[in-house]
Amino acid sequence: xxxxxxxxxxxxxxxxxxxxxxxxxxxxxxxxxxxxxxxxxxxxxxxxxxxxxxxxxxxxxxxxxxxxxxxxxxxxxxxxxxxxxxxxxxxxxxxxxxxxxxxxxxxxxxxxxxxxxxxxxxxxxxxxxxxxxxxxxxxxxxxxxxxxxxxxxxxxxxxxxxxxxxxxxxxxxxxxxxxxxxxxxxxxxxxxxxxxxxxxxxxxxxxxxxxxxxxxxxxxxxxxxxxxxxxxxxxxxxxxxxxxxxxxxxxxxxxxxxxxxxxxxxxxxxxxxxxxxxxxxxxxxxxxxxxxxxxxxxxxxxxxxxxxxxxxxxxxxxxxxxxxxxxxxxxxx
Amino acid sequence: xxxxxxxxxxxxxxxxxxxxxxxxxxxxxxxxxxxxxxxxxxxxxxxxxxxxxxxxxxxxxxxxxxxxxxxxxxxxxxxxxxxxxxxxxxxxxxxxxxxxxxxxxxxxxxxxxxxxxxxxxxxxxxxxxxxxxxxxxxxxxxxxxxxxxxxxxxxxxxxxxxxxxxxxxxxxxxxxxxxxxxxxxxxxxxxxxxxxxxxxxxxxxxxxxxxxxxxxxxxxxxxxxxxxxxxxxxxxxxxxxxxxxxxxxxxxxxxxxxxxxxxxxxxxxxxxxxxxxxxxxxxxxxxxxxxxxxxx
Numbered sequence: 001x002x003x004x005x006x007x008x009x010x011x012x013x014x015x016x017x018x019x020x021x022x023x024x025x026x027x028x029x030x031x032x033x034x035x036x037x038x039x040x041x042x043x044x045x046x047x048x049x050x051x052x053x054x055x056x057x058x059x060x061x062x063x064x065x066x067x068x069x070x071x072x073x074x075x076x077x078x079x080x081x082x083x084x085x086x087x088x089x090x091x092x093x094x095x096x097x098x099x100x101x102x103x104x105x106x107x108x109x110x111x112x113x114x115x116x117x118x119x120x121x122x123x124x125x126x127x128x129x130x131x132x133x134x135x136x137x138x139x140x141x142x143x144x145x146x147x148x149x150x151x152x153x154x155x156x157x158x159x160x161x162x163x164x165x166x167x168x169x170x171x172x173x174x175x176x177x178x179x180x181x182x183x184x185x186x187x188x189x190x191x192x193x194x195x196x197x198x199x200x201x202x203x204x205x206x207x208x209x210x211x212x213x214x215x216x217x218x219x220x221x222x223x224x225x226x227x228x229x230x231x232x233x234x235x236x237x238x239x240x241x242x243x244x245x246x247x248x249x250x251x252x253x254x255x256x257x258x259x260x261x262x263x264x265x266x267x268x269x270x271x272x273x274x275x276x277x278x279x280x281x282x283x284x285x286x287x288x289x290x291x292x293x294x295x296x297x298x299x300x301x302x303x304x305x306x307x308x309x310x311x312x313x314x315x316x317x318x319x320x321x322x323x324x325x326x327x328x329x330x331x332x333x
Numbered sequence: 334x335x336x337x338x339x340x341x342x343x344x345x346x347x348x349x350x351x352x353x354x355x356x357x358x359x360x361x362x363x364x365x366x367x368x369x370x371x372x373x374x375x376x377x378x379x380x381x382x383x384x385x386x387x388x389x390x391x392x393x394x395x396x397x398x399x400x401x402x403x404x405x406x407x408x409x410x411x412x413x414x415x416x417x418x419x420x421x422x423x424x425x426x427x428x429x430x431x432x433x434x435x436x437x438x439x440x441x442x443x444x445x446x447x448x449x450x451x452x453x454x455x456x457x458x459x460x461x462x463x464x465x466x467x468x469x470x471x472x473x474x475x476x477x478x479x480x481x482x483x484x485x486x487x488x489x490x491x492x493x494x495x496x497x498x499x500x501x502x503x504x505x506x507x508x509x510x511x512x513x514x515x516x517x518x519x520x521x522x523x524x525x526x527x528x529x530x531x532x533x534x535x536x537x538x539x540x541x542x543x544x545x546x547x548x549x550x551x552x553x554x555x556x557x558x559x560x561x562x563x564x565x566x567x568x569x570x571x572x573x574x575x576x577x578x579x580x581x582x583x584x585x586x587x588x589x590x591x592x593x594x595x596x597x598x599x600x601x602x603x604x605x606x607x608x609x610x611x612x613x614x615x616x617x618x619x620x621x622x623x624x625x626x627x628x629x
Contacts, residue, residue: 159349159350159353162346162350162613163350163353163354163357165561165564165609165613166350166351166353166354166564166606166609166610166613167354167357167564167606167609168564168567168568168601168602168605168606168609169564169565169567169568170564170567170568170571170572171358171586171598171601171602171605172358172361172602174586174587174590175358175361175362175365175590175598176361178365178590179361179364179365256465256510256511257568259465259467260465260466260467260568260572263467263572264467264572264575264583264587265587276467279467279468279471283471287474288471288474288475288576289475290475290476291471292472299471303468306465306468307460307463307464307468308463310462310463310465311459311460311463314459314462314463314511314514315459318459318518327522
């Protein structure tokens with residue numbers, strides 16, 4: 001078949017694996033995407049392994065194997081049957097890594113391996129919701145501030161953006177978590193609204209630099225609506241590479257902030273697994289002990305999971321910005 | 334005259350932003366308080382909250398009175414003032430630490446590209462940007478307790494111990510949470526673009542000093558990152574305080590939330606957003622001083 005000639009500059013760029021690895025940022029893209037894919041697989045496995053009978057333990061199931069009676073999760077229960085409360089084995093119901101529990105169990109006798117993987121699915125869900133909300137709000141605010149310069153709508157949108165920037169994040173987030181009874185959706189919506197400002201800044205900056213170019217003026221002259229110009233010609237054709245990088249960084253920041261919040265006890269609520277709360281429980285709580293030399297198996301796996309995931313996402317975003325030749329300063333403000 | 338007008342405009346904008354933040358925090362905190370109407374427990378309505386907020390603002394602006402705590406009946410400014418010094422020390426110290434580490438490394442990475450040091454050290458900064466503050470803090474805390482912890486303030490304490498007592502949390506806050514990695518990236522890009530320009534090459538050729546120019550340009554992204562990261566830094570300070578010290582703003586805030594004490598939380602939120610707004614204004618002023626082209 002005869003190929004139609006169209007001018008596509010990327011055709012003249014070399015293709016193939018060797019050419020890919022010669023470009024800047026390729027190594028970090030490969031490492032980052034491998035870690036990200038592992039994260040996704042882990043999230044799916046953690047969510048479905050127990051339901052599909054691939055793994056014998058569920059993330060919330062309490063193991064009674066070593067005891068005849070259920071472990072005392074509360075002091076009340078311990079006081080009710082006080083006969084064995086002062087025997088050491090009764091209240092140390094966690095186990096080290098053994099056969100059956102690859103990474104051991106936590107203080108309530110729950111399997112840590114499946115809990116870490118299930119935590120990945122929590123973060124995947126929360127991150128996706130947050131990023132979606134921040135994209136919607138950020139694109140709206142940014143396009144209004146950039147496109148309708150000097151009008152009253154622009155002033156209102158600009159005011160909202162600067163107010164969102166001036167919030168003390170952690171205070172707002174702990175208040176929201178407390179009054180919503182640690183609801184996943186309330187926390188993610190608050191986080192998404194707070195994270196929207198960066199996206200708004202990016203889009204308003206791009207619009208300001210593109211507003212007087214020929215193709216936008218031509219599009220106005222043809223009679224395209226503002227929504228088409230902003231949505232298609234500015235956001236989709238000229239911002240999508242910036243937004244894709246921001247989405248990846250957004251996931252990383254959600255994991256960081258949620259883990260921090262649930263470390264101080266104001267994160268996503270109990271039936272859902274959160275890495276920050278696992279670290280809190282495994283490292284001795286308010287006054288952490290030396291968990292690396294002591295009970296290493298409880299806090300180290302979620303900590304490694306947090307570090308690994310954020311490292312992978314950061315590497316992926318950075319490699320992408322290098323390869324797409326996005327300047328770092330371009331998505332700062 | 335012109336500068337006076339811009340200053341007045343800035344102050345007006347800052348006040349409007351502060352009103353916006355405190356009003357939304359007030360609305361959120363309204364959910365903490367209960368009212369009883371004919372035996373039914375409800376949270377106060379939007380209109381009554383707005384009226385209360387007006388009262389609070391007039392009190393705070395005219396008399397400097399931030400209300401009193403609902404649990405202990407002490408003045409809020411009294412409760413916060415003691416804990417706030419520590420947080421301020423932590424934040425300012427950590428910003429200095431991160432600037433002191435980031436500027437030499439970023440400039441070195443920009444000037445000496447393709448050396449072994451840069452090739453292996455710059456990927457190492459990714460690891461630091463992936464470390465949450467609380468993780469590094471709980472890892473270090475046991476060793477910190479062993480060597481510096483729990484000071485008896487009435488005894489004679491050697492200065493080295495006090496420096497360690499505050500210094501290690503400050504260093505942790507400065508290193509972790511991705512501030513350093515981001516700073517190094519941006520400084521590297523800005524300085525790397527600058528070194529290739531003609532006037533710097535001419536300056537090198539006539540063996541003039543270029544360190545002044547380089548530092549000037551390296552400072553710009555640092556200011557921007559500090560202001561855009563300031564609310565993160567405040568949050569990190571709260572976390573570090575929560576883990577290392579038994580008293581401080583974070584403990585006050587969490588207790589106020591637990592015992593449903595909205596005035597304290599409102600004051601904390603107000604002071605934090607005031608700090609963020611001041612940091613934004615400082616950023617604009619310093620940017621104009623460093624680079625007069627950006628004046629509008």
